[in-house]
Amino acid sequence: MVKNWQELASYQPRVMKLLANSIQKNRLAHAYLFEGKKGTGKKEIGFLLAKSFFCENLQGFEPCEKCRNCKRIQSGNHPDVHLVEPDGLSIKKGQIQALQEEFSKSGVESNKKLYMIIHADKMTVNAANSLLKFLEEPNANTIALLITEQYHRMLNTILSRCQLLSFQPLQPKSIEETLTQSGIPKQFAALASQLTNDKEAAMEIAQDDWFAQARLKVIKLYEMVSDRNGQAPIFVHTEWMNHFNDKEKQETGLDLLLYIYKDVLSVQLGIDEQVIFQDIIQQLKQHALQMTQRSVTEKMTSILEAKKRLHANVSPQLMMEQLVLTLQEG
Known part of the structure; x- marks a missing residue:
């Protein structure tokens, strides 16, 4: 290394x-x-x-x-x-x-x-x-x-x-640079570097097909919640629970969702360079205009609360269904 x-x-x-x-x-x-x-x-x-x-x-x-x-x-x-x-x-x-x-x-x-x-x-x-x-x-x-x-x-x-x-x-930026130098696409390197401060572990995550799919599913759920089209609870039932099928994976899913809302907050604060999901930054900018900073921080708090409930052995599906309903509000 x-x-x-x-x-x-x-x-x-x-x-x-x-x-x-x-x-x-x-x-x-x-x-x-x-x-x-x-x-x-x-x-x-x-x-x-x-x-x-x-x-x-x-x-x-x-x-x-x-x-x-x-x-x-x-x-x-x-x-x-x-x-x-x-x-x-x-x-x-x-x-x-x-x-x-x-x-x-x-x-x-x-x-x-x-x-x-x-x-x-x-x-x-x-x-x-x-x-x-x-x-x-x-x-x-x-x-x-x-x-x-x-x-x-x-x-x-x-x-x-x-x-x-x-x-x-290690700082995430340092890990991200190592991954991109090794040929990992930037969108995977940026996200994997947030999940661990071990370069080797980050490399494993970034090359894992499960992680690539997880990233897409998190973006899809975020879009459904933002559009408030009523599809999010159905998506949780049909796709989310199948992919995030154990506690560790469910926690990773919540972390990825949290990073998207952190990105919205970064856009609102004018620090676009800190956005992790750079490939959907235009969407994030639109959503940043539609929400107050307080609303975004409340949504982040809801995700952190959901992580606590996950460890308190609440039904993961029930926890996710309640979370998406909370995220759709305001």
Whole structure:
């Protein structure tokens, strides 16, 4: 996902600045804890840091990508870069001991070593205590990277020995750009980027035929509600419930509907560039003239209330029928 430090700067500027300064000044910490939600680039940045650490022709803080160290790290087979991941549900004491044994030997290529522990919060208590001893007596030229989505589950004694770097959730625009660069049509990229802050998950959503159909059905329902032709409840019964046929899909449907009304509000506020459903913006502009801002926000509130009712185990069909009747008012 992350190809270089400059790309990182576009969505994790604080992390990039801190690590870049440390590389340039040769002041990398012996242990870092990368924490943040899934899909924020923690593991990729770990490998990028490894490249900068081992690169034979470092340019400032950017690895050259051409030397044998950069190439080996890229292909995942550098003898002095070690990756530890959960064995089943947890990281076990034996895995940390094997890592310590490996690190007691001198480096294969140089005196540098780097290890990365993925899902560090899944270490057993014994594994965590083994690692603690390792962190308390760091070898020179050794870097530990602990990566987690739930750092509050880790021992305080481990946290206190690591430099904590928090990775921010990705901005929808950043995800949208990645998707469009990968050939995803803009209307799908814009919407999928709103549903998750994980680039890979957004890519999966955008390429899913169910999602493409869902988007069309949401637009159709919105048009029926706006036209107030009495067809919306029938549409809910004949098409909506068949497509949005479980709780997760129903919630997605409500989210997509909410984004359309958010778009109407964006048009009313004069921020057309923030409209997600750009392909129906002319319709949205017409509707924006026919509704007050208060009316639009009330409709958005109704959709949010419907989401709550969905979780309160109300009949989804009844909830949707009541929602469309409420949206048709005013």
